[in-house]
Amino acid sequence: MDAKPAVVLLSGGLDSATCLAIARDTGYACHCLSVDYGQRHAAELNAANRVAAALGARSHRTIHLDMGQFGGSALTDTAIAVPTDGVQPGIPVTYVPARNTIMLALALGWAEVLGAQDIFVGVNAVDYSGYPDCRPAFIQAFEQMANLATKAGVEGHTLRVHAPLINLSKAAIIRRGLALGVDYALTVSCYQANAAGHACGVCDACRLRREGFAAARQADPTEYQNGLI
Amino acid sequence: MDAKPAVVLLSGGLDSATCLAIARDTGYACHCLSVDYGQRHAAELNAANRVAAALGARSHRTIHLDMGQFGGSALTDTAIAVPTDGVQPGIPVTYVPARNTIMLALALGWAEVLGAQDIFVGVNAVDYSGYPDCRPAFIQAFEQMANLATKAGVEGHTLRVHAPLINLSKAAIIRRGLALGVDYALTVSCYQANAAGHACGVCDACRLRREGFAAARQADPTEYQNGLI
Numbered sequence: 001m002d003a004k005p006a007v008v009l010l011s012g013g014l015d016s017a018t019c020l021a022i023a024r025d026t027g028y029a030c031h032c033l034s035v036d037y038g039q040r041h042a043a044e045l046n047a048a049n050r051v052a053a054a055l056g057a058r059s060h061r062t063i064h065l066d067m068g069q070f071g072g073s074a075l076t077d078t079a080i081a082v083p084t085d086g087v088q089p090g091i092p093v094t095y096v097p098a099r100n101t102i103m104l105a106l107a108l109g110w111a112e113v114l115g116a117q118d119i120f121v122g123v124n125a126v127d128y129s130g131y132p133d134c135r136p137a138f139i140q141a142f143e144q145m146a147n148l149a150t151k152a153g154v155e156g157h158t159l160r161v162h163a164p165l166i167n168l169s170k171a172a173i174i175r176r177g178l179a180l181g182v183d184y185a186l187t188v189s190c191y192q193a194n195a196a197g198h199a200c201g202v203c204d205a206c207r208l209r210r211e212g213f214a215a216a217r218q219a220d221p222t223e224y225q226n227g228l229i
Numbered sequence: 230m231d232a233k234p235a236v237v238l239l240s241g242g243l244d245s246a247t248c249l250a251i252a253r254d255t256g257y258a259c260h261c262l263s264v265d266y267g268q269r270h271a272a273e274l275n276a277a278n279r280v281a282a283a284l285g286a287r288s289h290r291t292i293h294l295d296m297g298q299f300g301g302s303a304l305t306d307t308a309i310a311v312p313t314d315g316v317q318p319g320i321p322v323t324y325v326p327a328r329n330t331i332m333l334a335l336a337l338g339w340a341e342v343l344g345a346q347d348i349f350v351g352v353n354a355v356d357y358s359g360y361p362d363c364r365p366a367f368i369q370a371f372e373q374m375a376n377l378a379t380k381a382g383v384e385g386h387t388l389r390v391h392a393p394l395i396n397l398s399k400a401a402i403i404r405r406g407l408a409l410g411v412d413y414a415l416t417v418s419c420y421q422a423n424a425a426g427h428a429c430g431v432c433d434a435c436r437l438r439r440e441g442f443a444a445a446r447q448a449d450p451t452e453y454q455n456g457l458i
Contacts (some may be wrong), residue, residue, distance in 0.1 A: 065294050070342045098338035101378045105334040109327035113299045133378045149330045193298035229386040 003029040005095040006118040006162075007111045009103050010034050010060070012047030012111055013189040014209055015165055018177035019122030020055050022164045026181050027117060032060040035103050043193035052188040063106055067096060100133035104142055105163065109161065112150050119146075120162045124141030126169050139163045170212025178218060183191070185221035198225045232258040235347040235391075238332050239263050239289070240277030242418040243438055244394055248351030251282050251393045254409050257347060261289040262339055264332050267297030268323070272422035279415040292335055296325060313431040316450045329362035333371050333390065340388065341379050348375075349391045355398050368392045387420025407447065414450035427454045446453035 005083035006028035010016045023030050034048040045062060052060040100123060107119045123134040132138065143161040150159060165173050177184065189209045199206050201224045213220035235257035239245045252259050263277040272289060281289035329352060336348045352363040361367065372390040379388060394402050406413065418438045419428035428435050430453045442449035 061298060063298060066292060067291060067338065069292060070339045094321060096338075097341035097380075098334055098375075098378060101337055102334040104332070105331040107325055108330055109296065109325075110299045112326035132380060135377065138374070138377040141370070141377045145330070145367070145370035145374045146327075147360045148364065148370045151326075151328060151361060188270070 003027055004029055004118065005029045005058070005114050005116040005227070006120055007116050008032050008057070008115065008120040009107055009122065010048045010052060010057075012017075012044040012051060012187060013124075013205070014170075014177070014184055014187045014212075015124055015173060015189075016048075017051045017055070017122075017187045018173050018180070018181050018186070019120050019165055020057065021177055021180035021182045023120040023162070023213045024055060028120075029058045030056070030120075031110065031114055031116065032057040033103075033107050034060070034062040035106060036062055036064045037099065037102075038066050043188045043190075043195065043197040047186060047188040047197060049077075054183060054186055061110070065102070065106075067099070067102070070097060084200070085203075086207065094179075098133070100131075101140070104146075104157075108146050108150065108159075117157055117159050118162060118166070122163045122165050123140065123163050124170075124173070125167060134166075134167055136163070140164065169215070170208055171215035174212050174216040174218055178216075183221075184186035185223075194225055196223075198223045200225055209228070232256055233347065234260055234287070234343050235344040236257045236336045236343065236345050236348055237261050237286070237349040238336055238351065239277045239279075239281060239286075240351075241273040241280060241291060241416060242351075243399075243406070243413055243416045243441075244351035244353055244418075245277075246280045246351075246411050246413070246416045247402050247409070248349050248394055249280065249286070249409045250406055250409040252325075252347075252349040252391070253284060258287045259285070259349075260343060260345065261338065262332075262336050263289070263291040264335060265291055265293045266328070266331075267295050269387050272417045272419075272424065272426035276415060276426060278416040283412060283415055289357065290339070294331070294335075296328070296331070298439070299326060313429070315433075315436065327362070329360075329367070330371070333375075337375050337388075343408070346386055347391060348353070352392050352401070353394045354396060354397075363395075365392070365395055368395065372404050379402040398444070399437055400444035403441050403445040403447055407445075412450075414452075418451075423454055425452075427452045429454055 008023050008030045010022045010032040014155050018215050033051045111119055125134050139161055146159050188197045189205045191203040191205050192200050235252050237249045237252050237259045239261040261281045340348055354363050368390055375388050417426045418434045420432040420434050421429050428451050
């Protein structure tokens, strides 16, 4: 029997690469979806292409969506600086309004066309507790909504949204990924990587990633921009 | 005091124009969002521009999103013909997978940036009973999810999704819109309108619209393509 299809949201960062490895290890034929939502840099999307190929994705599509039109986030609005002086409490300015809702909605549309009943997303509630759309209650509510939104609900199938990293620490995510053969040198997490994909080392995403490798007692394969670390 | 802001999804069709008129009549400052999702024609989006201007929208943005990449619908895939021989039971091929979820997710992102706690959508459960994402249970589930997805949920505001047409017949929608001054000659409902915005008269959307004007005992201002009616 053919493997069941799943749609996997793939940003090119550490978490989504691990999520893809888990989906593949669970036996799914993985159709990866990246969203070019007006990020500051293309390095993450290039990383997504490399990761999809390395982890045997059945297919990979990048959909373009100009979320920068709405503004309101340091990740899509160059007028807002990316914070570099440490992770602070509360919702950070790097929060992109409704980003996970929008990306999951796009995944839902593609899943429906593919006949897939499973969507994987690498959200994590531990490190990003300031992002409302990374919480377990959000994922559950999205899944309930998705079952009412689509043919699945009408035809009696059940659509599932899997967030296998949601309760893992960054160190646990890294250990899980390494055990599944993820090459983290292919991934880019930095909010302001340069064109070569080299990381700044000081944004929140870089800090959490570095701390994760240290806590997991694993070598950090990240390439940093000269002089910043 | 300034009017409260609301995001109104505006397709350029009869329903969303009426929905905008209702939102404005309720006292909201309306920020209209159109989604260019790879429809077969631009006539509907041109209509959205006219309707937003005529009904005093505070602002109007069109966001581009290539849903045709996913295929699976007669509205975005030219390889699938638009049915023209009458409304059939079941989910029609003009159903665009997860369309309302995606459009509401985009509206949610913009609402969050604007600080708006209200979203209006002109979905209707009566005529389009075959579309799963037009049902009241879907709208309620989206609203619940939205309150968990965003800063609103964290900060204790409540976000509301208004679907004022959901239980109205097409005739009732038309009567309501006319009472509020909507000029339906500006709107385009047809799934396959020509470049001038003239309607085919035989797709499901045209049939429901014509029947609506007839049932409301109102003159139908729609311009039809020569020879088709």
